[in-house]
Amino acid sequence: MSSQDTVRHTPLSMDGNPTIDERASHCFGCGPANPQGLHLVFSTDTTVPEHPAATAHLQLDRLHEGPPGYVHGGIVATLLDEAMSKLNRPLDVLAVTRHMEVDYLRPVPLFQPLVLISRHSHRDGRKLFHQAEIQTTGGAVLARGKAVFIRLDKAILARAGFTQPDD
Numbered sequence: 001m002s003s004q005d006t007v008r009h010t011p012l013s014m015d016g017n018p019t020i021d022e023r024a025s026h027c028f029g030c031g032p033a034n035p036q037g038l039h040l041v042f043s044t045d046t047t048v049p050e051h052p053a054a055t056a057h058l059q060l061d062r063l064h065e066g067p068p069g070y071v072h073g074g075i076v077a078t079l080l081d082e083a084m085s086k087l088n089r090p091l092d093v094l095a096v097t098r099h100m101e102v103d104y105l106r107p108v109p110l111f112q113p114l115v116l117i118s119r120h121s122h123r124d125g126r127k128l129f130h131q132a133e134i135q136t137t138g139g140a141v142l143a144r145g146k147a148v149f150i151r152l153d154k155a156i157l158a159r160a161g162f163t164q165p166d167d
């Protein structure tokens with residue numbers, strides 16, 4: 001019988017002072033240790049430091065199917081959310097999604113290479129405004145997302161054993 005794996009998600013897991021990457025190793029979007037995760041790998045572009053961008057190349061299969069032959073809408077949202085979350089590190093901020101909008105423009109195909117791109121738009125205090133797209137390799141936009149991420153305050157982070165990098 002299997003037991004629930006909660007190791008990375010409890011205060012006790014702070015023993016040994018794991019890094020944030022170690023604690024996020026089971027993230028469904030990018031965690032390398034999640035056997036059922038998407039294992040997305042992003043590269044970030046900070047050429048324009050005030051508008052960092054992130055890009056991942058991916059291809060999905062039957063596990064992620066919604067309509068026959070196409071990616072499930074919830075997975076589409078997950079991809080966009082994950083891509084936008086990757087903008088927080090180059091901005092030196094720990095933040096979570098507060099609000100997200102998704103435009104499902106075209107069905108997103110399974111079994112074909114896709115490009116996931118995000119870019120930081122602007123900041124208003126603790127609110128970070130990000131955008132993301134899922135594109136074909138030819139540049140056709142299949143889905144588009146916009147989100148508000150909230151920079152976490154000290155009290156929330158302290159409970160998880162972290163401080164903001166920019167504090």
Ligand SMILES: CCCCCCCCCCCC(=O)SCCNC(=O)CCNC(=O)[C@H](O)C(C)(C)COP(=O)(O)OP(=O)(O)OC[C@H]1O[C@@H](n2cnc3c(N)ncnc32)[C@H](O)[C@@H]1OP(=O)(O)O
Nearest residue numbers: 081082085094095096097098099126127148150157160162
């Ligand atoms: C250890 C960590 C590692 C961090 C590691 C992060 C891993 C990321 C993983 C991928 C990303 C995710 O899926 S993250 C997981 C999904 N997200 C979550 O679970 C977050 C759940 N929500 C929360 O916990 C809470 O809402 C907080 C902490 C984010 C904020 O709570 P709060 O302080 O009470 O504030 P709240 O009233 O909710 O509103 C925040 C601000 O957003 C504004 N706001 C709300 N909707 C909108 C909107 N449509 N457009 C503009 N602004 C909006 C409000 O007006 C307000 O502005 P103003 O009054 O400030 O002006």
